[in-house]
Amino acid sequence: MxxxxxxxxxxxxxxxxxxxxxxxxxxxxxxxxxxxxxxxxxxxxxxxxxxxxxxxxxxxxxxxxxxxxxxxxxxxxxxxxxxxxxxxxxxxxxxxxxxxxKGNFKARTNIKTNDELAQLSDAFNRCALALSNMEEERINLDKSKSEFLSITSHELRTPITPLKVQLQMLQQEYFGTITDQQKESLEVILRNTERLNKIIEDFLEISRIEAARLKFVFRQTNISILIKEIVDFMNGFAQQKNITLLITCGALPSIEIDPDRISQVLRNLIHNAIKFSPEGSCIEIDAQEKKDHIQFSVKDRGIGLTADDQIRVFEPFYQVNGSLSRKFGGTGLGLTICRGIIEAQKGKIWVESKPSVGSTFYFTVPFTPVYNIEPIKVLFSKKGDIEKKIRIELMNTLGPMGEIEFNELQQKHSLNKDDLFTYIGWLEKQCILRNIQAEKLKRNIENIFSVEDQKEGSEHIYKEPRWDDR
Structure with a gap:
């Protein structure tokens, strides 16, 4: 570089x-x-x-x-x-x-001139040593977090299944007759047990995504049939609010994917669309064949999202609206898991929305499956730091227009290196940037990502126990 x-x-x-x-x-x-x-x-x-x-x-x-x-x-x-x-x-x-x-905190100088430069060299080495210790502590903290998340999730899930079984046996009066008040109490316990189980499953998925142990079973799949099966499954939930699920896609090719993972993403998006849509509305499910991928979309006519919500909606634990979250429940990890699944296959996921109009969630699935899964940081990731640096670079180059362009790119989730380089090339073709400005901006963007890549490469990625936990 x-x-x-x-x-x-x-x-x-x-x-x-x-x-x-x-x-x-x-x-x-x-x-x-x-x-x-x-x-x-x-x-x-x-x-x-x-x-x-x-x-x-x-x-x-x-x-x-x-x-x-x-x-x-x-x-x-x-x-x-x-x-x-x-x-x-x-x-x-x-x-x-x-x-x-560049993130190499082992860099040192060896200046023996016995003057002010030698003193500056010693001060630099002490600073580098302090940064190296801080980086090592951060890596250990991140490793401990991943270990804690994975092990705790497994340990918590272990007693849940027998607990549910025993509660269901009590509810069905397997051990003797119970009163109506006792039945109501057991129903409350079972609902909360199910909710706790869902939270644990979400944490398990997050730990798999971060540890690059997310399982994919690829097979040739007819996309049109897959979408129809998912919509038929979700129709029961939609009918509770008299919502119509409309499939608008045409003929689609059969491609090699993991249908269970794609179903997981689509079900989550449709489920969210149903939750936040008014009764009697319509939700459109679409899929289009593109150059090297298939683009899925779920369009609702619900409450919509603000510009800030569109940026943060894929962050873990982020709740769009406090009152609505309490009303519908949820851990705030569903869209984060969707993002991890899609990005693990080198796809993209984003949202376009207007408040009080509705939202359209998009995601892409490449024709070529990815067998070697890479770890993806979703909890305590450095995404915010990278985006902050990119925003500064765009503002330094484009002035006030840079912030507007940054917000637009962020809403489209196009702040990865390839998309940014494409965008800079477009600015150059439109004569907004001269060649020397475009090349300088590309170098600065390349440097931002290379620094973070080197930091990530220095970390030890914790691999969770090899249990069959799918």
Whole structure:
């Protein structure tokens, strides 16, 4: 990767040249004055209009010129080596600072000049050591979080199944007759047990996504039939609010996917659409074949989302509206899990919405399945830090328009590196950015992602126990 601010390397070249020229200037001025004075005195002793004068005059000129050339060469050589002795430790500090910027907290300097530069080097090394310790603590904390999440979820789920069975046996009077009041109490306990089980299952899914242990069973699947089966399954829930589920997609190809995972995503989106739609409304389920993927969509005519909600709706535990969340329940992890499933297959998921008009959730599924699943940070991820840096870069380049463009890209969930590079290329084609500005912005964006990639690469990813927990 190119340096993020590659023109900075000219600073040191310029420093060397300026210092060398300074030595040359000083080396020429002093001796030049002495040679000039000597030349005037010598010239005054010569007798004009004589053959001896002409010979001596030529010799004097040649000697003066030769002495000036030799002084200039020696001064330049001495000045060059002295300037290098100054710039070398500065170069070393600069390279170490670049490594630190890229997330390499093991970068150190070794400057032994016994001056202020050596003191600066020691201060830099102490700073790098402190950052390295902080990064190590962060990695250990993240590892502990993943271990705690995975192990706790498994341990909590273990007693849930026998607990439910025993409660159901009590409710069905397997152990003897119970009163109506006892039945009502058991129903309350069973509902909350089921809710607790759903929360534990959500946490298990999150732990699988973060540990890259999300299971996919790929097989050739007819997308049209799959959508119809999902809609038939969700119709029972929709009829409780007299909502119509309308399939608007045409003929679709059969592709290799995990139908259970796609069903999980679609069911979640349709379920949310039903929850937040008014009675008697219509929900449209669509799928379109694109160049290298299939684009699914679920469109409702519900309460809609604000611009801020559209940005944050896929974050874990985020609830769009407090009163509605209490009314309909939920952990706030459903859309986060959907995002993890789709992104694990290199797809995209986003939402377009207007308050009081409705929302349309989109997601894409590539034709080519991804077998080697990569870990995806969904809890305590660095996504917010990356987006903040991208926002600053766009505002520095585009001014006030940069914030507007950033918000639009964020709403479309197009703040990944490939989409940003495509967007920058479009700005260049529209003559909004010159080539040098576009290239600089690309380098800065590349640097933002490379820093975070190096940090992620240094982390130990916890692998949860190999239990059959799907």
């Amino acid at each position: 190119k340096e993020p601010f590659y023109h900075k390397k000219h600073i040191f070249i310029s420093f060397d040249i300026k210092l060398t020229l300074l030595f040359l200037l000083v080396g020429l001025v002093g001796p030049g004055l002495g040679i000039g004075y000597f030349y005037l005195i010598a010239h005054s002793f010569l007798i004009e209009n004589s053959e001896f004068f002409i010979e001596q005059h030529m010799l004097l000129n040649a000697s003066a010129l030769l002495i000036i050339i030799l002084i200039a060469i020696n001064t330049m050589i001495i000045g060059f080596f002295i300037s290098r002795s100054f710039s070398k430790p500065i170069r070393e500090l600069y390279r170490a600072a670049q490594e630190l910027e």
